Amino acid sequence: MKKIIVSVALLTATLSFAGEQFAMSDADRAMYTEMLENNPAEIYVEEGGEFLEEIGGEAALAKFLDVSEDDLPKYIAGFPRYVEKLGMVIGTDQVLQALMASQDKKPYKLKSKDMFAMSSYVKSLANDEKVAIDVNANDHMKAAYKLGKEVYETKRGGRGLACLSCHSADIVGSVLRTQPLPDLGKAGAGATWPAYRMTKSSLRTLQRRFQGCMKNALLAVLPIGSKEMVALEVYVTDLAKKADQTIAIPGLKR
Numbered sequence: 001m002k003k004i005i006v007s008v009a010l011l012t013a014t015l016s017f018a019g020e021q022f023a024m025s026d027a028d029r030a031m032y033t034e035m036l037e038n039n040p041a042e043i044y045v046e047e048g049g050e051f052l053e054e055i056g057g058e059a060a061l062a063k064f065l066d067v068s069e070d071d072l073p074k075y076i077a078g079f080p081r082y083v084e085k086l087g088m089v090i091g092t093d094q095v096l097q098a099l100m101a102s103q104d105k106k107p108y109k110l111k112s113k114d115m116f117a118m119s120s121y122v123k124s125l126a127n128d129e130k131v132a133i134d135v136n137a138n139d140h141m142k143a144a145y146k147l148g149k150e151v152y153e154t155k156r157g158g159r160g161l162a163c164l165s166c167h168s169a170d171i172v173g174s175v176l177r178t179q180p181l182p183d184l185g186k187a188g189a190g191a192t193w194p195a196y197r198m199t200k201s202s203l204r205t206l207q208r209r210f211q212g213c214m215k216n217a218l219l220a221v222l223p224i225g226s227k228e229m230v231a232l233e234v235y236v237t238d239l240a241k242k243a244d245q246t247i248a249i250p251g252l253k254r
């Protein structure tokens with residue numbers, strides 16, 4: 001317990017409450033403005049559409065999910081969700097793996113660029129829809145939400161930090177090593193990932209972004225697609241829903 005208090009004190013000491021600190025240089029800001037008009041990730045998302053085409057396109061995906069093609073965008077806006085035929089709460093990437101497996105194709109790895117591209121394309125089908133996750137839809141979703149909240153709030157790792165240590169309402173807006181701490185609901189994390197991450201020059205998914213924070217904050221990095229990671233995605237996506245966010249893929253992030 002003592003250790004935890006000390007590490008939180010250390011964290012607070014590295015935070016600056018000075019307010020007007022910029023997360024980007026002027027040059028970076030100019031690049032960001034330009035990329036907003038021409039997101040470099042569009043091309044990967046498009047490529048993801050071609051990968052989906054190879055396994056039957058939207059028609060095959062809709063059929064696999066037992067929804068009509070017309071309803072697909074709204075349905076996608078509700079992920080992660082409990083998919084009965086797969087018996088678990090699941091993200092679109094794992095649905096795509098199951099779809100590929102059902103066609104006797106070797107599924108893309110969850111961490112692969114091809115999967116990032118294809119799952120980004122699938123989420124982009126829900127662009128302009130409100131985030132529609134329903135964490136009370138059934139007991140499976142309720143359990144996933146509860147687990148996600150627990151992962152989000154549990155302090156772990158060498159510095160005894162939780163996601164909440166940096167992303168809680170009383171600390172957001174303050175600055176950690178020149179980076180403002182974002183409110184994940186207002187930042188629309190659940191609505192704007194997959195995104196092009198400028199500092200990594202690549203298209204990344206929300207779970208991949210979680211891993212970045214885990215690594216930086218010295219928390220054990222949870223595997224993409226694990227029950228805990230999907231639960232965390234459920235929790236963070238619900239924050240975006242509560243903030244009334246609209247899906248816009250690919251996002252553009254520092």
Ligand code: HEC
Nearest residue numbers: 161162163166176179180181182187189209210213217254
């Ligand atoms: C030590 C502080 C710290 C901890 C702990 C931390 N984060 Fe972060 N997080 C940050 C900072 C700072 C940024 C913004 C960085 C940037 O702009 O590059 C960020 C950004 C993010 C983003 C992107 C937000 C956006 O703009 O869409 C997500 C998602 C996120 N964190 C999730 C998590 C999760 C989940 C955890 C727990 C596993 C976590 N973070 C733990 C500091 C932290």
